[in-house]
């Protein structure tokens with residue numbers, strides 16, 4: 001038994017913070033009342049327990065790694081933790097009571113921009129996630145083995161449509177399909193071989209494919225070397241409240257833009 005307690009002791013030794021992922025009221029109270037030296041942070045989709053220190057999870061994330069990564073990144077964004085801090089995460093992997101404790105060391109590299117992308121975009125976080133996942137998947141596999149590029153403009157679709165024009169007939173004209181439907185993901189991948197941007201609404205409705213974006217580009221400052229697709233993607237997010245997710249055909253990276261700025265750059269192979 002002592003070997004077991006030692007094991008848990010090692011996992012929680014010298015931690016600066018305890019992160020309670022979606023705790024029940026009583027679970028939270030136990031920590032709140034204990035007046036620990038460690039900082040107690042609640043990480044959950046809603047602050048149901050009225051925690052003083054709270055990080056919002058944009059989604060519940062079934063995958064524990066993702067859940068923890070987002071919690072830590074959100075805490076970094078709020079300056080609740082810093083590089084080198086060690087955090088003990090209390091999580092629920094199966095149904096019922098908390099059943100896992102995970103030790104994490106905070107690294108500056110965890111500030112990837114994904115938290116900001118999911119939590120602070122105008123579109124629903126689940127819509128951002130679905131589009132992001134399509135872009136990552138396309139980046140990993142390409143289309144029929146060849147690298148492809150793609151430009152997804154998500155949110156504020158009415159305004160985006162006003163700042164763009166069709167390059168071809170819109171295959172989504174009369175349909176009511178949403179990102180996240182498996183069939184839609186297949187369509188997105190198929191249409192990505194063709195020119196222009198996809199326009200997607202706040203709630204994930206596919207509004208159009210083949211849009212040529214014509215936003216004002218003054219004041220948009222993106223890394224040198226990126227071409228017209230990235231410039232158009234960045235600029236439309238300055239001119240509207242949309243978020244742009246761009247897969248580059250030439251370097252294979254996925255980038256996201258908001259407010260005319262690059263907020264994320266990820267290699268799909270490493271994601």
Ligand SMILES: Nc1ncnc2c1ncn2[C@@H]1O[C@H](COP(=O)(O)OP(=O)(O)OP(=O)(O)O)[C@@H](O)[C@H]1O
Pocket residue numbers: 148149150151194195196197211212213214226227228229230231232247248249250251
């Ligand atoms: N204003 C625009 N609106 C929509 N799509 C655009 C726009 N400008 C370019 N594109 C699309 O981007 C494609 C690639 O253009 P370009 O090579 O200049 O972009 P890029 O930023 O270098 O992207 P990549 O890294 O994928 O090559 C074009 O073939 C076109 O489909």
Ligand SMILES: [Mn+2]
Pocket residue numbers: 227228250
């Ligand atoms: Mn190019």
